Amino acid sequence: MRPQEKIQEVRLLKGTPYTRPQEIDLQFDLINHNWDNRPAAQFLKRYNAHARNVLHSIQDIRIGPRNEERLDVFPAPEPGAPILIFVHGGWWRGGTRKDWSFPALGFSPRGYTVVISDYTLCPHVTVPDITQATRAAVVWAYENAEAINGNRDRLFLAGHSAGGQQAAMIAVTDWTRHGIPADAVKGVVPLSAIFDMRVFQSCWLQPFLQLTGDTVQSESALFNIPDRAPPILIMLGEEESIEFHRQAEVFAEAWRERGHRADYFAVPGEDHSTAVFMLGSAESPVCERMAAFFESC
Amino acid sequence: MTRTAVYVDGGPFMDAVRQMGMSMDMDLMALLKELASDADIVAAHYITAEYPKFPYPAKHRNEKQRLEKFASQGITIHCCQPQIIGSIFVDRGVEALMTTSLIVDAVTGAYETALIVSRRGELSPAIKAVKDLGRTIEVAHFKYDLDPVNPLDAFADKSTVITIDQVIARRISGPKPPALTSI
Numbered sequence: 445m446r447p448q449e450k451i452q453e454v455r456l457l458k459g460t461p462y463t464r465p466q467e468i469d470l471q472f473d474l475i476n477h478n479w480d481n482r483p484a485a486q487f488l489k490r491y492n493a494h495a496r497n498v499l500h501s502i503q504d505i506r507i508g509p510r511n512e513e514r515l516d517v518f519p520a521p522e523p524g525a526p527i528l529i530f531v532h533g534g535w536w537r538g539g540t541r542k543d544w545s546f547p548a549l550g551f552s553p554r555g556y557t558v559v560i561s562d563y564t565l566c567p568h569v570t571v572p573d574i575t576q577a578t579r580a581a582v583v584w585a586y587e588n589a590e591a592i593n594g595n596r597d598r599l600f601l602a603g604h605s606a607g608g609q610q611a612a613m614i615a616v617t618d619w620t621r622h623g624i625p626a627d628a629v630k631g632v633v634p635l636s637a638i639f640d641m642r643v644f645q646s647c648w649l650q651p652f653l654q655l656t657g658d659t660v661q662s663e664s665a666l667f668n669i670p671d672r673a674p675p676i677l678i679m680l681g682e683e684e685s686i687e688f689h690r691q692a693e694v695f696a697e698a699w700r701e702r703g704h705r706a707d708y709f710a711v712p713g714e715d716h717s718t719a720v721f722m723l724g725s726a727e728s729p730v731c732e733r734m735a736a737f738f739e740s741c
Numbered sequence: 742m743t744r745t746a747v748y749v750d751g752g753p754f755m756d757a758v759r760q761m762g763m764s765m766d767m768d769l770m771a772l773l774k775e776l777a778s779d780a781d782i783v784a785a786h787y788i789t790a791e792y793p794k795f796p797y798p799a800k801h802r803n804e805k806q807r808l809e810k811f812a813s814q815g816i817t818i819h820c821c822q823p824q825i826i827g828s829i830f831v832d833r834g835v836e837a838l839m840t841t842s843l844i845v846d847a848v849t850g851a852y853e854t855a856l857i858v859s860r861r862g863e864l865s866p867a868i869k870a871v872k873d874l875g876r877t878i879e880v881a882h883f884k885y886d887l888d889p890v891n892p893l894d895a896f897a898d899k900s901t902v903i904t905i906d907q908v909i910a911r912r913i914s915g916p917k918p919p920a921l922t923s924i
Binding site for chain 2: 721
């Protein structure tokens with residue numbers, strides 16, 4: 445190694461390919477990369493309200509010790525339906541399940557019971573608390589499957605962005621420690637997800653997340669891949685930043701190296717928001733691909 | 742028939758279309774003609790800050806291809822380089838380009854009516870100046886429940902709200918928003 449290369453290596457922020465926190469901020473400061481954020485708010489308002497208007501729902505089911513740890517459920521009309529739990533994003537510090545009813549518009553027509561989970565936000569809690577809330581949602585859906593017209597043997601989970609990190613954590617969870625079978629979750633879709641949390645220790649989000657050396661390890665699915673795990677479908681928008689692609693590619697490779705199934709789909713022409721907004725349309729490429737994946741699990 | 746020049750504030754237009762679940766692969770010229778009430782469009786300008794190649798190489802590439810398609814429809818593309826301050830994108834130059842184009846084109850008699858597709862309040866001094874030159878100003882914009890008022894409406898002779906259905910009608914390929922129908 446030449447002296448210059450050694451200096452460059454020393455300067456990298458721990459566990460990242462970056463030398464300065466600003467480089468990481470640039471990969472993740474998504475709101476500030478839009479020219480106008482009002483249209484996204486309009487989309488969410490319009491289609492969340494529509495979902496709640498046209499679909500039967502059971503709202504605000506409390507599943508955890510904190511007030512926000514609740515579920516909105518959109519039961520399938522007929523019993524025995526596959527169950528899809530959806531975990532919203534917002535960098536662990538924003539959003540509620542009420543902003544994310546619209547995925548039910550994509551999966552209810554396909555015969556799914558859709559569960560929208562929720563959690564208390566950072567910095568009121570830490571990321572492990574959020575993971576615990578998501579695990580509680582899985583256990584609740586498994587134990588109450590019949591009451592929501594679901595089939596507990598066809599239980600799936602998807603999450604977007606920070607919710608994608610949660611999805612990945614669900615894929616690496618040992619469910620026997622939570623009182624349900626090891627294979628309770630049949631398939632997981634981390635969408636635009638984070639798999640290695642080390643980047644956030646050096647990022648603008650750290651004051652909110654308060655990650656420690658322990659929690660970046662425990663909350664990074666990349667470092668917790670078990671011997672037994674469900675199939676995953678890693679999805680992201682083709683147009684997302686380089687770091688989202690890096691995270692997805694590294695995790696897919698690690699997952700496969702452990703002998704697990706990792707499908708991969710970069711949604712052509714879509715970005716961090718537009719790809720997940722497709723969950724509202726049953727015939728969209730995102731819903732098509734997810735449904736095909738679930739059927740194959 | 743009125744000679745109309747169109748000025749599209751490209752960045753917010755793209756965000757509106759895409760973030761409301763629609764496709765930018767559209768016949769934009771046909772949409773602009775409709776918004777201009779089928780006037781004689783003598784020029785159509787699409788002014789935008791170019792999406793940076795880093796850290797968005799695919800978005801940059803796709804935007805380039807989209808703009809080439811718009812150019813093939815007869816729309817003149819004007820790209821500015823955004824400034825990145827820390828991690829925040831700032832669309833430097835768009836206001837200046839739109840303002841100078843509006844005024845210079847008015848002074849040179851390039852149009853009788855200008856249709857501005859924007860909600861950018863900073864264009865209001867230019868609009869007032871163009872109206873002082875005897876030109877007519879029309880505005881077209883998307884309407885958002887959280888911020889329903891377009892500050893340019895107060896200065897325009899006519900204001901039109903662009904609907905989702907109008908955009909979908911001009912779609913060539915790509916996504917469509919969820920249908921607002923019962924399931």
